[in-house]
Each structure stands twice: as structure tokens, then as C-alpha cells.
Amino acid sequence: MDSAQIWQRYCDWLYYHPGLEFFLDISRIRFTPEQVGSLQSRFAEAFAAMQALEAGAIANPDEHRQVGHYWLRAPELAPTPELTQAIQGCIEQIEAFAEKIHHGMIPASGGGRFTELLCVGIGGSALGPQFVAEALAPQHPPLNIHFIDNTDPDGIDRVLARLAGKLGQTLVIITSKSGGTPEPRNGLVEVEQAYQKAGIPFAVHAVAITSPGSKLEVQARQAGWLEVFPIFDWVGGRTSETSAVGLLPAALQGIDIRALLAGAATMDEATRVPEVKRNPAALLALAWYIAGQGQGRKDMVVLPYKDRLLLFSRYLQQLVMESLGKSHDLKGNRVEQGIAVYGNKGSTDQHAYVQQLRDGINNFFVTFIEVLQDREPGIPSPFVEPQVTSGDYLSGLLQGTRQALYENGRDSITVTIPRVDARSVGALIALYERAVGLYAALININAYHQPGVEAGKKAASAVLELQRQVIEVVRSHAGSLTLGQLAEKVGSPERIETLYFILRHLHANGREIQLIGDPGCPLDLKIQARPT
Numbered sequence: 001m002d003s004a005q006i007w008q009r010y011c012d013w014l015y016y017h018p019g020l021e022f023f024l025d026i027s028r029i030r031f032t033p034e035q036v037g038s039l040q041s042r043f044a045e046a047f048a049a050m051q052a053l054e055a056g057a058i059a060n061p062d063e064h065r066q067v068g069h070y071w072l073r074a075p076e077l078a079p080t081p082e083l084t085q086a087i088q089g090c091i092e093q094i095e096a097f098a099e100k101i102h103h104g105m106i107p108a109s110g111g112g113r114f115t116e117l118l119c120v121g122i123g124g125s126a127l128g129p130q131f132v133a134e135a136l137a138p139q140h141p142p143l144n145i146h147f148i149d150n151t152d153p154d155g156i157d158r159v160l161a162r163l164a165g166k167l168g169q170t171l172v173i174i175t176s177k178s179g180g181t182p183e184p185r186n187g188l189v190e191v192e193q194a195y196q197k198a199g200i201p202f203a204v205h206a207v208a209i210t211s212p213g214s215k216l217e218v219q220a221r222q223a224g225w226l227e228v229f230p231i232f233d234w235v236g237g238r239t240s241e242t243s244a245v246g247l248l249p250a251a252l253q254g255i256d257i258r259a260l261l262a263g264a265a266t267m268d269e270a271t272r273v274p275e276v277k278r279n280p281a282a283l284l285a286l287a288w289y290i291a292g293q294g295q296g297r298k299d300m301v302v303l304p305y306k307d308r309l310l311l312f313s314r315y316l317q318q319l320v321m322e323s324l325g326k327s328h329d330l331k332g333n334r335v336e337q338g339i340a341v342y343g344n345k346g347s348t349d350q351h352a353y354v355q356q357l358r359d360g361i362n363n364f365f366v367t368f369i370e371v372l373q374d375r376e377p378g379i380p381s382p383f384v385e386p387q388v389t390s391g392d393y394l395s396g397l398l399q400g401t402r403q404a405l406y407e408n409g410r411d412s413i414t415v416t417i418p419r420v421d422a423r424s425v426g427a428l429i430a431l432y433e434r435a436v437g438l439y440a441a442l443i444n445i446n447a448y449h450q451p452g453v454e455a456g457k458k459a460a461s462a463v464l465e466l467q468r469q470v471i472e473v474v475r476s477h478a479g480s481l482t483l484g485q486l487a488e489k490v491g492s493p494e495r496i497e498t499l500y501f502i503l504r505h506l507h508a509n510g511r512e513i514q515l516i517g518d519p520g521c522p523l524d525l526k527i528q529a530r531p532t
């Protein structure tokens, strides 16, 4: 194609939404009109499936659940008046609570207003709030946000060290839809202990966001925590940013949650249009499908050219990969679907891996995220070269990379937003949620369950059970044992490798067990109880 044809293709396929000042360009994905035509009937089915989902169908058949995250920003569309009321009530509850915290009507136990916010949660209970905090938190927020999103003791220590001396001014949110995920439970135990050590009551600092009736809710109510906010059954973790999961931390940081919801609602309207060319989420799904031949053969590299959007790719990683990475389709055929997502930000990544993107293995397509506004209005941009600002550079580098990749047979999508504000971020979240839903319908998979995650969780609890057994056996044995003898004694010779990992970890942490000998020769090691 010559430059005039490429330009014509750009104009033909450009999507623009005037209300959101949002552009989407998929012209640099090399698809043919025939390919688009061949997907028309599948798209018709996908639009119908999405309509049924929004009307309250059981769109997550394995878990027998409705999928209602779109109702969160258009409560009037929820299938019953009770649900409409529950959604609206939750938003009002969030706003009222944030106001009381901001104005010191709920005072910190250390006196005065809360100044810090510690969010404990993992996966969908952390990634959205982290992305939104990075993108939208004001320079001087009413509460400074911190996250514990793992069960890494050192990671927890680092966060608690930052809060040293400030626990009395810290509001703690524990977020877990199930209320039983081990990582946030562990975070909660360690944070509670930190409060105890500091002699500060925990309950008057604590808030839960969880499913009604969960273990976490029961604990919060029994202990008299400040408040409990609901996560509705029909909201999945990875699509929970516009529920209390995302809205509460955002409101507490002074982010305009009504604007976030309005941006998402406007994008939802735009992505309900049952015509591919006029629906930006359908255009994205089309581009993904064609780029990866409907089998995820190409990875999605997400490159926002804006520091504030750094965590967007991480957020999308869960949204896309946990939704689309499935072994079977809805008919029970083994399909092993998915699209791998990675990326950080441009132009920084240009000095990291863009070399491979341009010249190396062609197993990806890029999504450039362009932000038109360089910096806050009113702040002048100095020239870094004659007539050129830093922002011009950023824009030039995005365009240059897009062009250089295309010239070398590498495809890309470009999403353009006017500025990083609550409205645009809400729109981006809604855009990708719908694109994932439509793509899942095209490839006929359930995007709303995550059975694969369970296998790792089950295996982990079996490891911990084995560890308990091992400690007991070694403690009650006089003298030392070899690894083989220990494996026999615990009745798990087939799990000798797991045993070795357990022992090495206990030894390294000065725990109940000692290893004597060369750690590089596991079979020669002597295992004994550590003297107390």
C-alpha cells in the first residue's frame, strides 16, 4: 500500500466519539474486507449475547451467575428495581462515608483526620484501584494511598514501615469479594498485629469491601469495623473497578467518581451499538481476532505514552488474560484460548524492548495509547529544542514507533484520549471490558469464570498441609533424617521435591527445622529439629 492508500484506510476506519473526544484507529492491523465480512454473523451473535447479558441472562454458566458490571454505571438498566436501588445506595454510601472521613466526622483514633489509606486486596481487588490511583490521584490527595497486594512478608514490612508512626491516622480497607482469599487474609492478620503492637485499636480504622454474608463481612461486623461495603454477586473481581472496590478508594483520594462512572456509562452506550464500524469495542475485538487469527497467536503489547497510565497494561493483563485464557469453549471443545498482555509505557519501553518488537520475533500487535494533552492547562511547556517541547517529543516518538513497526510488518492499534481525567479513565475501563466480552463471544468462551486459578490454590494448601506434617514428624524424631527417610515417614515419597522446597524454606527462615550439609546435594542432607 502506498502512503495515499494507507491514509485512505486510516480515514475509512477511524472511529471518533465526540462526547468523549475519543479516537480509535485499527487501520494498522492488516485485515481485508473479506475477513471483516466473514465475521459479520459472529458479531451479530456476539451483540445478541451481550444484549442478553445486560438484560440479566446467566452469562457465567459454570458459576450460574449473572454478569452485571455494566449496571454499575447505569443502575436503571439493572434487571430489577431492587438491584437499581442497591447500586445507587452503594454509591451514596461511598460518597457519604468519604465525606465523613474527609471532614473528620469519622475521626482517626490518633486524633484529627485520617491522612493515610491502606488498601489490602489482590487481583481484581487491587489492580483497578492501583491503576486509578496512579492515573488520577491529585498531587495532594486528602488521603495518601498505600497497597498490600501480596502475601510477601518483606513487601508487607515495607508498606508498614512507610506507615510507622501514622497507623493512628490510617484508614485500612480490606477488599475481598470471596472474603476468603488467603493473601488479603494474611495482610489483614499482619496489619491487625501491627496495630496491636502499636497499642492502637484496629476496628475503628477498618473497613471491609466484600460479598454480603462472606467470612470477612461476619468478622468485620462482629469486631465493629467502621463500615462494610458490598461487592455484588454479579460483579467479577476483574470487572469491579466501577463497584465499591474501585470507587471507595478513589472517592477517599478525592477522585471524581461520578465523572469516572459517567465516562464508563458513555462508553457503554457507544459500545452497545450493534454495528462493528460504529462500535469501538467491536473494532478492538475485530482487530484482536484478526491479529491473532482468533487463537491469540499474537500478544497484546500495551504502550501508553503517558506516565500516569503506567499501570494500565497491568490492569489489562488480568482483565484480558483471566477472562480469555480458557481451556475449553462453551461447547466443551478443548481450545486453549487467550491473549497474552504486557507493556509499561512509551517512550520508556522504546529503550527496553522495542528493539525486539521492530526487528525480532513478530508475535505481537501493539496498542498505542495516545493522550493529546501534554500537561495540566496553564503550565507552560519550555522548548527543549527550537519549536519543540518534551510533549512534542513524546508524540513524535509514538508516531515514529508506530510507523517504524508498520513498515516492518508489525501491526498496531492506536487509542487516543484527550487527557487523563476521571471521565477518560472510566471510558477506557468500559471500552476494554466490553471488548473482552465481545471477543469472548466471538471465540465462544466463558469470560467470567477463572477455574484455572483454583488448581494453584489447592496445590498451595496441600503444600502447607505437608509442611505441618513435616514439622511434626521431625520434631518428634530423635536425631536426624535424610530426605528419603522423611518422605517415607510422612507417607509421601512421590512428593520428595516438594519436601525439599519446604525444608529449604523453613531452614532459610530460622524456623523449626535445620538442614545440615550441602544444600546442592539434597539427598545427602541431614534434617533435624532446630533446638529451641
Ligand SMILES: O=P(O)(O)OC[C@H]1O[C@](O)(CO)[C@@H](O)[C@@H]1O
Residues within 6 Å of the ligand: 122, 123, 124, 125, 175, 176, 177, 178, 179, 180, 181, 184, 236, 237, 238, 322, 450, 453
Ligand atoms: O476479591 P477476592 O475474592 O479476594 O479475589 C481476588 C482475585 O482472585 C481471583 O479470584 C483469582 O485470581 C480473581 O479473579 C480475583 O480478582
